[in-house]
Amino acid sequence: MDQPAVATISAQKIHKSYGALAAVDSLSFTVKPSTCFAFLGPNGAGKTTMMKILYGKAKRDKKAGTALSVLGFDPEKHELEIKSRTGVVPQEDNLDVELDVLANLKIYARFYHIPGKEARKRIDGLLEFMELSDKKRSRIRDLSGGMKRRLLIARALLGNPELLILDEPTTGLDPQVRQLIWDKLRQLKSQGVTILLTTHYMDEAFQIADNVMIMDQGKKLLEGNPRELLGKHMETWVLEVTDKAAAKSFDHAGKKKIRREDAGERVLFYSNDPGVLSKMAARLAAGQYHLRPVNLEDLFLRVTGRKLNEIQ
Amino acid sequence: MKSSRHVYPPLLSRILGVWYRHMKVYTKNIFSNGFPPFVEPLIFLLGMGIGLGGQLKLEAFGTSNYVMFLAPGLIMTTAMFTAAYECSFGTFIRLEFDHVYDGMIAAPMTAGNLLGGEILWAGTKGFFFSSAVLLTVSLFGVINTPLALLAPFVGFLTGLMFGALSLLITSFVRTINHFNFYFTGLLSPMFFFSGVVIPVAKLPAGLREAAEVFPLTHTVRLSQALCLSRFSIVNLLDLVYVAVFIAGVTALAVMRLKKRLID
Numbered sequence: 001m002d003q004p005a006v007a008t009i010s011a012q013k014i015h016k017s018y019g020a021l022a023a024v025d026s027l028s029f030t031v032k033p034s035t036c037f038a039f040l041g042p043n044g045a046g047k048t049t050m051m052k053i054l055y056g057k058a059k060r061d062k063k064a065g066t067a068l069s070v071l072g073f074d075p076e077k078h079e080l081e082i083k084s085r086t087g088v089v090p091q092e093d094n095l096d097v098e099l100d101v102l103a104n105l106k107i108y109a110r111f112y113h114i115p116g117k118e119a120r121k122r123i124d125g126l127l128e129f130m131e132l133s134d135k136k137r138s139r140i141r142d143l144s145g146g147m148k149r150r151l152l153i154a155r156a157l158l159g160n161p162e163l164l165i166l167d168e169p170t171t172g173l174d175p176q177v178r179q180l181i182w183d184k185l186r187q188l189k190s191q192g193v194t195i196l197l198t199t200h201y202m203d204e205a206f207q208i209a210d211n212v213m214i215m216d217q218g219k220k221l222l223e224g225n226p227r228e229l230l231g232k233h234m235e236t237w238v239l240e241v242t243d244k245a246a247a248k249s250f251d252h253a254g255k256k257k258i259r260r261e262d263a264g265e266r267v268l269f270y271s272n273d274p275g276v277l278s279k280m281a282a283r284l285a286a287g288q289y290h291l292r293p294v295n296l297e298d299l300f301l302r303v304t305g306r307k308l309n310e311i312q
Numbered sequence: 313m314k315s316s317r318h319v320y321p322p323l324l325s326r327i328l329g330v331w332y333r334h335m336k337v338y339t340k341n342i343f344s345n346g347f348p349p350f351v352e353p354l355i356f357l358l359g360m361g362i363g364l365g366g367q368l369k370l371e372a373f374g375t376s377n378y379v380m381f382l383a384p385g386l387i388m389t390t391a392m393f394t395a396a397y398e399c400s401f402g403t404f405i406r407l408e409f410d411h412v413y414d415g416m417i418a419a420p421m422t423a424g425n426l427l428g429g430e431i432l433w434a435g436t437k438g439f440f441f442s443s444a445v446l447l448t449v450s451l452f453g454v455i456n457t458p459l460a461l462l463a464p465f466v467g468f469l470t471g472l473m474f475g476a477l478s479l480l481i482t483s484f485v486r487t488i489n490h491f492n493f494y495f496t497g498l499l500s501p502m503f504f505f506s507g508v509v510i511p512v513a514k515l516p517a518g519l520r521e522a523a524e525v526f527p528l529t530h531t532v533r534l535s536q537a538l539c540l541s542r543f544s545i546v547n548l549l550d551l552v553y554v555a556v557f558i559a560g561v562t563a564l565a566v567m568r569l570k571k572r573l574i575d
Contacts, residue, residue: 056574094411095415110328112420
């Protein structure tokens with residue numbers, strides 16, 4: 001039955017507008033089975049809207065050339081087929097606060113039509129997987145933010161999904177919980193689950209995503225493997241100079257090999273040659289600079305711009 | 313986690329899933345939630361029966377005391393109010409504040425299934441509240457015909473009607489305070505002019521016709537038929553009205569609220 005070559009999600013020229021605002025503007029992308037795909041973009045980039053279109057929570061605009069297939073189905077016509085094979089972890093907690101952990105999961109087991117005995121087994125297994133077994137009888141209001149997020153993930157996994165959609169899964173969580181969640185997502189991926197997530201954290205995307213799509217104002221700016229994107233679009237090293245005045249002396253330095261970027265109070269010097277940058281750094285005092293490898297956030301800021309948009 | 317299955321839960325299971333969620337949340341605080349329907353009618357019957365009953369000419373009501381006239385109507389108004397609260401304030405909070413629907417709609421159910429479950433739950437609460445009032449008034453000997461045992465089923469229909477109507481109202485509401493117009497402007501008049509406290513026939517002209525438009529009038533008449541053994545051909549028309557109202561208003565409410573559930 002399985003055809004690994006077939007994409008889990010195939011989106012072509014998806015549009016979605018609210019009044020005059022184009023939230024999603026001709027987006028095309030492909031997510032391969034058992035991979036992790038991340039939407040990156042500032043607030044208002046259309047990440048959440050695009051996610052909602054995938055499982056039928058939002059309707060895409062009818063336009064020529066538009067096509068969408070999720071697990072082989074078009075959400076316009078087969079939302080139930082998609083939803084029964086997909087788990088969704090929302091951005092905002094929507095657990096039933098009056099109830100305990102077990103009751104919250106039992107309710108969703110009903111939604112997925114899992115028979116009682118099987119449901120109990122699966123709930124126990126998922127609580128163990130998300131390291132929540134000792135919280136089974138706790139009320140939601142007594143859980144920490146990290147526990148609630150883990151519970152939302154457990155809830156999304158109840159239907160044994162082939163596709164797991166997560167909207168900012170680690171926003172506001174402490175480093176321990178973030179690491180734990182990343183680890184669980186890697187495990188799920190190795191079990192064959194396809195993962196689609198949105199995030200504002202570039203290190204998160206770098207850690208767990210096989211492919212990313214950087215978007216802004218509903219449009220795709222870049223798509224690809226994060227390491228390959230870095231190699232293609234960025235130098236390997238950057239010297240951050242935190243003192244504008246100190247950066248002045250570099251005004252004529254090594255024009256060929258260095259790219260200069262002014263970012264607020266800082267000046268950034270990019271180069272593929274760390275030797276050149278460390279020579280420059282040697283002329284600065286210890287607290288005035290930071291020499292480090294270029295990361296995804298540098299690329300992100302380069303392509304989406306450093307200025308804030310009107311909803312940030 | 314393999315893909316050979318293309319199945320999803322059957323229709324009834326999808327709707328009952330929503331019902332199950334509400335039942336779980338409601339019964340979590342069963343004592344505080346279940347207390348009002350048993351006690352409120354007592355207060356009302358005592359107040360109206362003792363206070364007002366002695367002052368009335370009973371021939372207008374056709375019962376041997378005023379409380380007997382009042383009871384079948386109260387069995388319906390309690391169903392009306394509980395269904396209305398559930399599908400106005402309750403629905404609005406689930407939709408806008410708690411985001412409960414956002415989670416549910418991501419599970420295998422359509423917006424229509426979800427709203428169908430809401431209305432079914434409103435009907436169930438109507439049944440439960442009607443039963444509570446019936447039990448209370450029966451204990452005091454106000455009602456003593458076995459046919460009255462069917463009144464909670466009419467309470468179920470009342471719950472469905474006002475569940476659907478309240479969802480339709482909710483589809484127009486942008487801030488939760490707007491429900492005040494619904495409760496004060498529509499439901500309160502219905503309470504007084506649907507044959508609950510005064511027979512429709514005794515209402516002044518104009519109001520009498522208006523009463524026939526009100527949905528509550530028809531289930532009150534059905535409840536009085538069962539509790540007071542006053543059957544007539546009009547009861548068949550009442551049933552037709554109820555069926556058409558539930559079907560029509562549900563369809564309208566689902567059509568309009570779908571747009572709030574799906575962007």
